[in-house]
Structure formats: C-alpha cells, structure tokens
Amino acid sequence: MSKSDKPQQEPSVVRLAGSVDLEHAPDVRKMLLDAVALGRNVLVDLSAASYIDSSGIACLIEALQKARSAGADLGLVAVSIQAMRVLELARLDMVFPIHDDIAAATAADA
Amino acid sequence: MSKSDKPQQEPSVVRLAGSVDLEHAPDVRKMLLDAVALGRNVLVDLSAASYIDSSGIACLIEALQKARSAGADLGLVAVSIQAMRVLELARLDMVFPIHDDIAAATAADA
Amino acid sequence: MTSASFQVPASEDTAEPLLELHFTACADRLKLIRDSIRATARMCGFDDGTAQSIVLAVDEACQNIIVHGYGERGEGIVILGLYRSDAGILVRLRDFAPRVDPTKVKPRALNDVRPGKLGSYFIREIMDTVEFRPGPEGKGNLLEMTKHTGEPQ
Amino acid sequence: MTSASFQVPASEDTAEPLLELHFTACADRLKLIRDSIRATARMCGFDDGTAQSIVLAVDEACQNIIVHGYGERGEGIVILGLYRSDAGILVRLRDFAPRVDPTKVKPRALNDVRPGKLGSYFIREIMDTVEFRPGPEGKGNLLEMTKHTGEPQ
Ligand SMILES: Nc1ncnc2c1ncn2[C@@H]1O[C@H](COP(=O)(O)OP(=O)(O)O)[C@@H](O)[C@H]1O
Ligand SMILES: Nc1ncnc2c1ncn2[C@@H]1O[C@H](COP(=O)(O)OP(=O)(O)O)[C@@H](O)[C@H]1O
Numbered sequence: 012m013s014k015s016d017k018p019q020q021e022p023s024v025v026r027l028a029g030s031v032d033l034e035h036a037p038d039v040r041k042m043l044l045d046a047v048a049l050g051r052n053v054l055v056d057l058s059a060a061s062y063i064d065s066s067g068i069a070c071l072i073e074a075l076q077k078a079r080s081a082g083a084d085l086g087l088v089a090v091s092i093q094a095m096r097v098l099e100l101a102r103l104d105m106v107f108p109i110h111d112d113i114a115a116a117t118a119a120d121a
Numbered sequence: 122m123s124k125s126d127k128p129q130q131e132p133s134v135v136r137l138a139g140s141v142d143l144e145h146a147p148d149v150r151k152m153l154l155d156a157v158a159l160g161r162n163v164l165v166d167l168s169a170a171s172y173i174d175s176s177g178i179a180c181l182i183e184a185l186q187k188a189r190s191a192g193a194d195l196g197l198v199a200v201s202i203q204a205m206r207v208l209e210l211a212r213l214d215m216v217f218p219i220h221d222d223i224a225a226a227t228a229a230d231a
Numbered sequence: 232m233t234s235a236s237f238q239v240p241a242s243e244d245t246a247e248p249l250l251e252l253h254f255t256a257c258a259d260r261l262k263l264i265r266d267s268i269r270a271t272a273r274m275c276g277f278d279d280g281t282a283q284s285i286v287l288a289v290d291e292a293c294q295n296i297i298v299h300g301y302g303e304r305g306e307g308i309v310i311l312g313l314y315r316s317d318a319g320i321l322v323r324l325r326d327f328a329p330r331v332d333p334t335k336v337k338p339r340a341l342n343d344v345r346p347g348k349l350g351s352y353f354i355r356e357i358m359d360t361v362e363f364r365p366g367p368e369g370k371g372n373l374l375e376m377t378k379h380t381g382e383p384q
Numbered sequence: 385m386t387s388a389s390f391q392v393p394a395s396e397d398t399a400e401p402l403l404e405l406h407f408t409a410c411a412d413r414l415k416l417i418r419d420s421i422r423a424t425a426r427m428c429g430f431d432d433g434t435a436q437s438i439v440l441a442v443d444e445a446c447q448n449i450i451v452h453g454y455g456e457r458g459e460g461i462v463i464l465g466l467y468r469s470d471a472g473i474l475v476r477l478r479d480f481a482p483r484v485d486p487t488k489v490k491p492r493a494l495n496d497v498r499p500g501k502l503g504s505y506f507i508r509e510i511m512d513t514v515e516f517r518p519g520p521e522g523k524g525n526l527l528e529m530t531k532h533t534g535e536p537q
Binding site: 032062064068070072073093096097101 | 411414437447500503506
C-alpha cells in the first residue's frame with residue numbers, strides 16, 4: 012500500500028458480497044468510487060464475493076487508477092480462489108496489493 | 122436401534138456421498154442391500170450426501186424393511202437439512218432411527 | 232430447429248419467462264438443472280429452504296417423465312420453462328411422450344411406508360397447484376405447476 | 385413456438401447434446417445459468433477449476449451479446465447449447481442480434497491495464513477454439529467454442 016501521504020489514516024473498507032458481475036457492476040462501481048473519493052487508502056474485502064467477472068474487474072481497475080492518481084492506493088483482501096484465477100488471467104495479480112485479511116492489510120500499511 | 126439379537130456386533134456403515142438420486146439409485150440400492158445382507162445393524166452415513174430425492178428415499182425404505190424383517194435395524198447418521206426436509210415431507214423422520222454422528226449411533230446401540 | 236421465443240404460458244399471461252431448459256430425458260441430466268432451478272426460484276422471491284423444495288418437486292416431475300413418460304421407449308426431449316409470476320413461480324414441463332392419464336397419477340397414502348409412489352406425493356405437498364394438460368397440437372404433455380411466495384412451504 | 389429438438393452442431397457431428405438454456409439477454413439472468421454450465425463442464429470431464437474457467441468464458445460471451453449484440457436495441461433471446469464431444473466440451477451460443485464482425489472483436493493487449501476489453505480476452509485465454517459464424521438462415525450469430533480435456537487451463 013502507498014504509505015506516502017496519509018500514514019495516520021485508517022483505510023476505507025469496502026465489502027463486496029455475492030456476485031461481483033455485470034448485474035451488480037453499477038452498484039459495485041459506485042461503492043468503490045465513493046470510497047476512493049474519501050481520499051484515504053481503500054481495502055476491498057472480497058471474502059464474501061462468490062464470483063467475479065470482467066465487469067467486476069473493470070470496476071476494480073477504474074477505482075485503483077482513481078485512487079492512485081489521487082495519491083492513495085487500493086488493495087484487495089481475502090481473495091477467493093476463483094477471484095485469484097480471474098486476476099491472474101487478467102495479469103492483474105501483480106498490479107493490486109493483495110492481503111490475506113484486514114489485519115494483515117492494516118499492518119502492511121502501517 | 123434394535124438391540125435384541127446382535128448386541129455385541131459392530132454395525133455396518135454405508136457412506137453415501139454426492140447425489141442420492143435417480144441416477145445413482147441402482148448403486149445406492151446395491152450398497153444398502155449388500156450391507157443389510159451381512160445381518161448386522163446398518164448405519165447410513167449421510168454427511169457427504171448433498172441431495173436426496175424419492176429414488177434415494179425408496180432405496181432407504183427398502184433396505185430398512187429388509188433389515189427389520191431379518192431382525193436388525195437401519196439408522197441414518199448426519200442427516201443434512203435438505204435430507205431431513207425430504208424425510209419429514211415423506212413422514213419418515215419418525216420411521217428411521219436418526220443419529221447426529223457415528224459415535225452417538227454406536228452409543229445408542231450399545 | 233431452433234426456437235427463437237419462449238413457450239407462451241397459457242395460464243398466467245403476466246408471467247415473465249426467466250429460463251427455459253431443454254434436455255434429454257435421461258437420469259444423468261437432472262444434476263445439470265437443479266442449481267438453475269434453485270437460482271431461478273430464489274429470483275422469484277423464495278427463501279433457500281423453499282427454493283430447495285421447489286427443486287425437489289420439479290426434479291421429481293422430470294423423473295416421472297424419464298421413468299414413466301418415455302420409459303422403455305427410450306430417451307426423448309424435455310423442456311422445462313421457469314417463469315416469474317406475480318404470485319411466485321410458474322413451472323411448465325413439456326414432453327413428447329404418450330398422453331398421461333392424470334387420474335392414474337395417484338400419490339401414495341400418507342401412512343404407507345413403501346418404496347415408490349413418493350414422487351407425485353412430494354410434488355403435491357410442495358407445489359400450490361399441479362395440472363396435467365395435453366401438449367400444444369395434441370403432442371405430448373404439459374405439466375403446469377405453481378408455487379406462491381408468502382406461504383409456509 | 386416450441387423446439388422439440390436440439391440445435392444440430394455443425395462442427396462436431398459426434399457431439400452429444402447435454403443441455404440447452406434459453407433466456408432473455410439481460411444481466412440478471414446470468415446467475416441462473418452459471419451453476420448449470422459448471423455442472424455440465426464437470427460432466428464433460430473437466431476438474432472444478434477448469435469448469436469454473438469455462439463458466440467465466442461462457443458468461444463473458446453471454447455478456448457480450450447482452451451489452452454489444454442486443455445492447456441499446458433492448459432484450460432479445462439467447463440460446464446456449466452445451467455438448468459433450470470426444471475432446472471435451474462444445475459450446476454454441478446463438479443470438480438474433482445484428483451480425484458481429486469478428487475482426488472487430490479484439491481482445492486487449494496483455495500489458496494494457498484499463499477497465500474494459502477483458503471479456504473477449506478471457507474467452508480466448510480459456511477456450512481452445514472460438515469461432516463466430518452467421519446464425520442459421522442468416523439470422524443473428526452463432527458463436528462456437530470448444531475446450532479440450534487433458535490440457536492445463
Ligand atoms: N409423467 C408421467 N407419465 C406417465 N405416468 C406417470 C407420470 N407421472 C406419474 N405417473 C404415474 O403415476 C404413478 C405415481 O408416480 P410417483 O408418485 O412419482 O411414483 P413412482 O414413480 O415411484 O411410481 C406412477 O407409478 C405412474 O404410473
Ligand atoms: N457479441 C458481440 N456483438 C457485437 N460486438 C461484440 C460482441 N462481442 C464483442 N464485441 C466487440 O468486441 C469488443 C471487445 O469485447 P470485450 O473484450 O468483451 O470488451 P468490452 O465488453 O469491455 O468492450 C467490444 O467492445 C465490442 O465492440
């Protein structure tokens with residue numbers, strides 16, 4: 012995670028549950044961009060996300076880019092095997108910071 | 122469980138996994154009747170059974186009747202919520218002895 | 232031949248087609264459709280337990296087509312249409328087997344502990360309405376079943 | 385109108401029809417079909433992980449029909465045929481939308497980190513063959529995809 016500007020601030024946590032897919036992409040996009048707009052680092056908790064497709068990935072990429080251009084970062088937490096396979100397929104597993112759980116993510120950020 | 126004839130003998134355990142349905146009924150029927158033919162009490166472990174339908178229930182009823190007419194009994198172990206709902210629907214939840222796990226079934230039998 | 236439209240539900244005009252499944256009347260196909268039936272029932276507003284019961288009822292009706300409808304005659308096609316209605320779910324099951332005599336489809340008696348005759352009993356216990364009709368153009372059968380939300384299953 | 389037979393696969397004559405799904409091209413239908421695709425892929429001999437990847441590829445192809453095929457024109461029908469072939473699975477996806485120009489369906493470049501253009505890239509990464517054809521009788525499109533067992537996904 013980017014430690015540069017706001018090391019003292021808690022990250023915003025966005026929890027995505029169920030299918031992060033074409034049907035839910037509009038809601039997911041809004042949740043992520045709203046979190047990014049707070050200006051802090053964002054952690055996306057995927058522990059309850061059962062399925063993710065290219066529409067979900069597109070939302071994550073857009074939010075990551077918005078976060079980084081604002082000097083913050085966006086990390087993924089508790090990525091399931093299915094989600095990791097999709098991230099790897101998209102060659103994005105090295106682009107997003109990925110953490111086992113919120114505690115690990117917060118420690119990495121501190 | 123019937124304690125009458127063979128109190129000293131370990132029950133035969135039949136483990137049904139996956140779908141106990143029309144497709145698998147011939148195999149299930151054979152497994153159950155083979156176990157009943159051993160003459161001991163039979164415990165049917167349903168912990169890995171993900172789905173059961175009328176064909177599966179029919180196999181269980183047939184085996185139960187064969188067991189009882191040979192002076193033994195047939196009990197069910199680790200019945201899932203789905204399987205219990207089907208047994209209740211068939212009004213069979215009071216017909217089969219039902220146990221939480223093998224240990225409880227063996228204790229009940231001793 | 233390809234159908235570019237859904238079967239039109241005769242009984243509930245306002246019903247919205249959600250999914251239509253076409254498959255061969257063969258026991259090993261049922262595992263392919265159960266999860267879709269469950270997901271469709273959930274989309275119609277049923278809770279997990281009731282959706283699971285609806286899966287059982289539809290599965291049993293498909294089994295009856297496989298075992299009794301086509302039976303010894305071998306495999307035929309089954310078309311399962313799932314519709315969202317104002318009241319809940321409408322299920323339409325079409326086959327091309329000989330005509331069913333609805334009076335011969337008798338669920339077993341309640342206290343009858345025997346293997347068999349359970350399928351149609353489950354169907355009637357779970358669903359709110361169950362109706363056998365002749366298929367369109369006099370071919371085969373059309374089993375229409377409904378289940379309403381807001382009722383304990 | 386009701387189809388009493390499966391679409392005949394043009395490319396693999398020996399392919400056995402396992403399941404055909406008909407649904408409206410609408411984003412909320414995809415959750416109804418994913419589990420059936422997975423179960424069908426498993427029946428064709430794929431392990432869990434590969435079956436899950438096949439689900440993704442087919443789902444993405446359906447999304448493209450919803451978003452780009454029918455798109456602004458509103459909803460149309462999608463027919464998804466799943467077949468077991470000697471080699472593995474054959475997927476046939478039929479729509480009645482305007483003809484797709486296959487040369488315009490370009491997966492994104494590998495190192496291009498942008499939202500979008502991921503779907504067709506996933507499809508080509510996961511499946512072994514992907515072919516756009518015109519639909520029968522010149523109506524709509526027929527996307528044929530295959531995936532072979534015994535290969536690392
Ligand atoms: N689709 C069908 N086509 C022809 N006969 C049917 C059909 N469904 C049910 N039946 C008749 O109704 C009877 C009861 O069905 P069911 O309760 O499912 O019990 P089972 O399948 O164990 O006989 C069957 O034995 C059969 O004679
Ligand atoms: N079924 C289709 N009908 C029409 N155009 C399509 C279809 N599938 C793909 N395309 C075209 O190919 C492009 C790439 O598709 P895709 O990789 O899924 O990315 P995206 O959907 O994010 O644009 C689309 O933008 C569209 O122009």
